[in-house]
Amino acid sequence: MRTQVAIIGGGPSGLLLGQLLHRRGIDAVVLERKTRDYVLGRVRAGVLEAGLVGLMEEAGVADRLHREGYVHDGTQIACAGEMFHIDFRALTGKPVIVYGQTEVTRDLYDAREAVDARTEFEVDHVAIHDADTERPHVTYDQHGATHRLDCDFVAGCDGFHGISRQTIPLGIRREYEKTSPFGWLGILSRTPPVYDELIYANSDRGFALCSMRNENLSRYYVQCALSDHPEDWTDTAFWQELKRRIPPEAAARLVTGPSIEKSIAPLRSFVSEPMRWGRLFLCGDAAHIVPPTGAKGLNTAASDVHYLHRGLTQFYEDGDPEGIDRYSERALLRVWKAERFSWWFSSLMHRYPDQSPFDLKMQQADIAFLRDNAAQQQAFAENYVGLPY
Numbered sequence: 001m002r003t004q005v006a007i008i009g010g011g012p013s014g015l016l017l018g019q020l021l022h023r024r025g026i027d028a029v030v031l032e033r034k035t036r037d038y039v040l041g042r043v044r045a046g047v048l049e050a051g052l053v054g055l056m057e058e059a060g061v062a063d064r065l066h067r068e069g070y071v072h073d074g075t076q077i078a079c080a081g082e083m084f085h086i087d088f089r090a091l092t093g094k095p096v097i098v099y100g101q102t103e104v105t106r107d108l109y110d111a112r113e114a115v116d117a118r119t120e121f122e123v124d125h126v127a128i129h130d131a132d133t134e135r136p137h138v139t140y141d142q143h144g145a146t147h148r149l150d151c152d153f154v155a156g157c158d159g160f161h162g163i164s165r166q167t168i169p170l171g172i173r174r175e176y177e178k179t180s181p182f183g184w185l186g187i188l189s190r191t192p193p194v195y196d197e198l199i200y201a202n203s204d205r206g207f208a209l210c211s212m213r214n215e216n217l218s219r220y221y222v223q224c225a226l227s228d229h230p231e232d233w234t235d236t237a238f239w240q241e242l243k244r245r246i247p248p249e250a251a252a253r254l255v256t257g258p259s260i261e262k263s264i265a266p267l268r269s270f271v272s273e274p275m276r277w278g279r280l281f282l283c284g285d286a287a288h289i290v291p292p293t294g295a296k297g298l299n300t301a302a303s304d305v306h307y308l309h310r311g312l313t314q315f316y317e318d319g320d321p322e323g324i325d326r327y328s329e330r331a332l333l334r335v336w337k338a339e340r341f342s343w344w345f346s347s348l349m350h351r352y353p354d355q356s357p358f359d360l361k362m363q364q365a366d367i368a369f370l371r372d373n374a375a376q377q378q379a380f381a382e383n384y385v386g387l388p389y
């Protein structure tokens with residue numbers, strides 16, 4: 001088999017890239033390790049920057065997003081039982097849109113199927129060969145048979161645990177990592193959101209986030225120990241803990257109900273450089289991870305897709321390799337800014353085991369500065385709605 005771009009991974013990065021390339025007449029095959037239903041069942045991100053929304057529009061898959069997504073003009077920051085508002089629209093002219101990653105992925109799969117674009121599910125033992133030559137190829141097993149896919153380029157969109165990053169020799173790869181000594185316990189419940197904007201809460205008992213998917217589907221998180229397991233937490237224990245961490249006025253109106261999903265995510269900052277080796281390009285979580293504070297994971301994957309699809313289009317339409325040659329440099333410049341914001345916002349909002357009384361005072365002063373200083377709010381809002389591509 002032959003294609004122009006072999007895309008490894010059918011998560012949001014791979015699917016969005018595939019759809020954007022398809023719109024420019026560039027053929028791509030997506031190889032996905034899991035089933036479609038499995039990918040669609042993964043509850044993850046839910047806040048979309050304007051840049052990602054623009055890419056969905058360019059890919060021709062934004063109709064439902066505009067119909068069903070929730071426009072958020074700002075967010076709430078809570079500390080010591082009080083809340084203040086940061087007005088994205090007033091500060092940047094842009095909102096964010098609340099629309100689940102599951103829905104983004106569903107729209108992209110539907111679009112792929114509508115144009116008969118090829119996606120191979122349940123592939124195993126994917127291996128990238130000759131990526132440092134002009135004739136790379138990919139091999140994989142599927143339903144007991146081994147296949148070979150020849151291509152011009154390979155896009156490694158296979159997430160943090162994928163094989164694409166590992167294909168880049170250790171002598172070339174540089175990895176930067178910072179892990180947090182806690183995780184986020186998240187639940188999804190069929191209850192109305194407690195507030196019409198997200199609430200990021202710093203409390204003596206640790207961080208909490210009140211998020212949402214739609215008017216009857218809420219997503220809530222509390223900072224928890226890394227040693228905790230979701231089954232250690234009954235729904236009642238979760239709701240009690242959440243109420244203690246958010247301002248009393250929010251706790252009083254919180255509607256609780258049974259969880260329909262409960263999971264613990266570790267918090268990690270990670271970047272692997274470079275994001276290109278020969279004809280292999282890394283995109284999204286395959287190259288970098290951010291802690292979810294600030295909702296940058298999916299959005300940073302989208303900015304990679306922007307640079308890569310522009311570079312590939314430039315190569316195929318104009319014969320100009322400038323975009324692919326500078327892909328890694330351009331993507332990383334924005335990735336590191338998203339890493340910085342996510343790291344800073346995480347350190348502002350969480351309780352750390354080794355936090356001294358001085359550290360706590362610094363955190364409180366930082367939050368007060370954000371509440372009272374217009375320039376700091378401006379910087380926050382620009383980062384939150386997404387830095388320009």
Ligand SMILES: Cc1cc2nc3c(=O)[nH]c(=O)nc-3n(C[C@H](O)[C@H](O)[C@H](O)COP(=O)(O)OP(=O)(O)OC[C@H]3O[C@@H](n4cnc5c(N)ncnc54)[C@H](O)[C@@H]3O)c2cc1C
Binds near residue numbers: 010283286
């Ligand atoms: C639990 C969790 C919660 C999150 N919450 C948020 C949030 O609230 N806000 C936010 O902005 N971000 C969040 N993120 C991050 C966000 O979901 C990711 O940044 C986003 O999914 C990245 O998309 P991706 O396509 O690059 O990678 P992925 O979504 O990981 O997709 C990679 C795909 O590749 C497939 N794959 C893996 N290995 C192979 C292989 N060898 N061969 C073929 N296919 C393979 C996988 O099955 C998967 O479908 C969260 C992530 C996790 C894990």
